Amino acid sequence: AQSVSQHNHHVILSEAASLELGCNYSYGGTVNLFWYVQYPGQHLQLLLKYFSGDPLVKGIKGFEAEFIKSKFSFNLRKPSVQWSDTAEYFCAVTSTGGGNKLTFGTGTQLKVEL
């Protein structure tokens, strides 16, 4: 069965620190990969997506993610976080082997302190 793992459930960083959130998946077939962000009290918004091509994907607000096929990973990074990045971050995957259904990870709660 298709699954997505986010190993960091809670992350606390100081402003200007670098961020890397892990995401690993199991799949059968071709994958599409996504990172969503949910700010407090709001709905999920798309941060970035990977379908094909350059495995290093740049998204909004300075975020980027790298697809490493051999490691089944799609980690999210940001060189310098801001207080406004405090939110919950969800990795998600669709795959042809999973019936093209979007499967979400359990989320990582990021808190950025001033």
Added chain:
Amino acid sequence: DAGVIQSPRHEVTEMGQEVTLRCKPISGHNSLFWYRQTMMRGLELLIYFNNNVPIDDSGMPEDRFSAKMPNASFSTLKIQPSEPRDSAVYFCASSFESNQPQHFGDGTRLSIL
């Protein structure tokens, strides 16, 4: 450019009552999804439709839950009878196709007393 529209935004009702949540997807989107989000279980996919047809309802917790999509611009999620453990935020999302980026509504915060 209207996004996914959900109603109501908040609902508080007593257990045993019927609850109906509504969703209007983005025009032109073929796929519609219902999710439930709680602290304990995170974000769960309940059911999704493609071209108004239910494709996967394996996430629907039990027979008390039902979902319909009578046309391309409207879907409902119904809980009858409701129970306190159904309290959660319910999100509707839509996309061009089921494997494309999903656009989420603002959610319905449901509290069953």
